[in-house]
Amino acid sequence: xxxFKPSAPIxxxxxxxxxxxxxxxxxxxxxxxxxxxxxxxxxxxxFFVLIGFRNYVSILGNPDFWYAFGRTVLLLxxxxxxxxxxxxGLALLVEKATRGQRILRTLMMFPMxxxxxxxxxxxxxxxxxxxxxxxxxxxxxxITQDAIPWLIESHLAFTAITIAEVWSSTSIFAIxxxxxxxxMPKEPIEAARVDGxxxxxxxxxVTWPFVMPFAYIAMxxxxxxxxxxxxxxxxxTDGGPAGRTELLWTLVGRTAYxxxxxxxxxxxxxxxxxxxxxxxxxxxxxxxxxxxQIGAEW
Amino acid sequence: MDENASAxxxxxxxxxxxxxxxxxxxxxICLPGIWIVLSSLRPTVEIxxxxxxxxxxxxxxxxxxxxxxxxxxxxxxxxxxxxxxxIISVSSTAIAVAIGMAGGYAFARYRFRGKSGxxxxxxxxxxxxxxxxxxxxFFVYARLGIIxxxxxxxxxxxxxxxxxxxxxxxxxxxxxxxxxxxxxxIDGCTRWQAFWQVEFPLARPGIASAAIFAFLTCxxxxxxxxxxxxxxxxxxxxxxxLDYTAEFTIDWRGxxxxxxxxxIPALTLTYIVQKxxxxxxxxxAVKG
Numbered sequence: 001x002x003x004f005k006p007s008a009p010i011x012x013x014x015x016x017x018x019x020x021x022x023x024x025x026x027x028x029x030x031x032x033x034x035x036x037x038x039x040x041x042x043x044x045x046x047f048f049v050l051i052g053f054r055n056y057v058s059i060l061g062n063p064d065f066w067y068a069f070g071r072t073v074l075l076l077x078x079x080x081x082x083x084x085x086x087x088x089g090l091a092l093l094v095e096k097a098t099r100g101q102r103i104l105r106t107l108m109m110f111p112m113x114x115x116x117x118x119x120x121x122x123x124x125x126x127x128x129x130x131x132x133x134x135x136x137x138x139x140x141x142x143i144t145q146d147a148i149p150w151l152i153e154s155h156l157a158f159t160a161i162t163i164a165e166v167w168s169s170t171s172i173f174a175i176x177x178x179x180x181x182x183x184m185p186k187e188p189i190e191a192a193r194v195d196g197x198x199x200x201x202x203x204x205x206v207t208w209p210f211v212m213p214f215a216y217i218a219m220x221x222x223x224x225x226x227x228x229x230x231x232x233x234x235x236x237t238d239g240g241p242a243g244r245t246e247l248l249w250t251l252v253g254r255t256a257y258x259x260x261x262x263x264x265x266x267x268x269x270x271x272x273x274x275x276x277x278x279x280x281x282x283x284x285x286x287x288x289x290x291x292x293q294i295g296a297e298w
Numbered sequence: 299m300d301e302n303a304s305a306x307x308x309x310x311x312x313x314x315x316x317x318x319x320x321x322x323x324x325x326x327i328c329l330p331g332i333w334i335v336l337s338s339l340r341p342t343v344e345i346x347x348x349x350x351x352x353x354x355x356x357x358x359x360x361x362x363x364x365x366x367x368x369x370x371x372x373x374x375x376x377x378x379x380x381x382x383x384x385i386i387s388v389s390s391t392a393i394a395v396a397i398g399m400a401g402g403y404a405f406a407r408y409r410f411r412g413k414s415g416x417x418x419x420x421x422x423x424x425x426x427x428x429x430x431x432x433x434x435x436f437f438v439y440a441r442l443g444i445i446x447x448x449x450x451x452x453x454x455x456x457x458x459x460x461x462x463x464x465x466x467x468x469x470x471x472x473x474x475x476x477x478x479x480x481x482x483x484i485d486g487c488t489r490w491q492a493f494w495q496v497e498f499p500l501a502r503p504g505i506a507s508a509a510i511f512a513f514l515t516c517x518x519x520x521x522x523x524x525x526x527x528x529x530x531x532x533x534x535x536x537x538x539x540l541d542y543t544a545e546f547t548i549d550w551r552g553x554x555x556x557x558x559x560x561x562i563p564a565l566t567l568t569y570i571v572q573k574x575x576x577x578x579x580x581x582x583a584v585k586g
Contacts, residue, residue, distance in 0.1 A: 013405075015396075015401075016400070019457050020420070020460060031433055093323060113514070115536050117518070118561065122330050125333075131350075140350060253429045
């Protein structure tokens, strides 16, 4: 054992690297290669025809792709910001509660247990224009007489998807921010109050900087699996109506499996991978900066 | 006196506002779940009723009975799906945790070159969206002939879980003071013994939560499973949920029942881990 000592961490990390190389890296290289071919599942011989950047060129000239790309970025921006704000609000509400905190915390985690596909079905059910809970409630309360076409009209469908996404992921933010609030020492807050800070100032300059790393941890975790939204969208609208809620991921799935154009789909997939990586690296850096700011050890 | 009274009034108003806000938030969080459970117990006629029936008239377990009574009697092979889900989730969790423990220990206890970069690199493998991942995997698996097998799914899920498991377990090992293991080594333990006798028992609750988290990821995964499984040989519950949808109709009641079946194990497990989970994710976020 002594002779191996310098390489011990490498030895320990080796299994992880082997598995990831076999299941993630090699297939990714393969898909990178196939994005330069006109590969179709139905015609295997096309796998060996190189066509250079033609797939990428045809994607870049395809307005459908750019709409899906823009919509994906829009959904992520809106959803992540909303989740952040609502999560913060929820965490503050629960932290203030004097009794039953344990139960509240458990209830708060409730949506985390739902599989994204379950979230999709559940909200598809609730937003159903004919029998859904939302329309039934609106009609029974006399707010409207019409059946609002939640999943059929394009803007409403996008709103419905955002709501589903926010519902399912706000609790991650809430639970982590709450952990930050609970871990926070009480003295700085008291000191700020004694010095005459308003509650808002106390929050803005004392609490918030302290809680920020926790918020960025939540952001990093979320950005690791933002593509979970695929499941939700796939079930709720499947990219409809007429492609108006098509996201990058559903577009990739459709191109690959319905149209069987693997080469093209792989090229698109690379854009979605880059997008995810960009989000993750961005938040990871923010996290490191926030940690450094409050003098945490790395 | 006036000032006192108004201050008391403000305070009371704030308390009430806080209670109401809390109640509304919790209602929004819980309502969809409650609605699913309720719908699974109501007859389809009531679900479809127009105008809506708000107070359930008759509750029954018909949907659950139908679901488990097999194909042809309005059921789906839910037992097969359940078994597949269980086998795949449990084995991939066990493997991922074993690998994750080795990796997490390396990150928590050793200093080596490129550590930070390696950590980020590991995380980045997790960012590849499931659907993008499924394209090359589908192709490779088809070549190897392991589409629609347990082995193929387990392999994919192990890789899916390793990065996050390492992150969590790294956090838990960091919470165990280094001095303890060092003291054990001074007392004559080897590093190997010190790990199993001192550090592992202390980090065990954390590792258990990492395991449960990995299990839930497998249990809930859909994008990969929907492409890499084909039949009752390996279809998991999330994919099985689609059996309730036909071209234009959806059997809402049956689907709600299956949803409840899916959510109960997840609910129980999450309840068990909640405390440790947060600790593992946030360790190292602040000094202390």
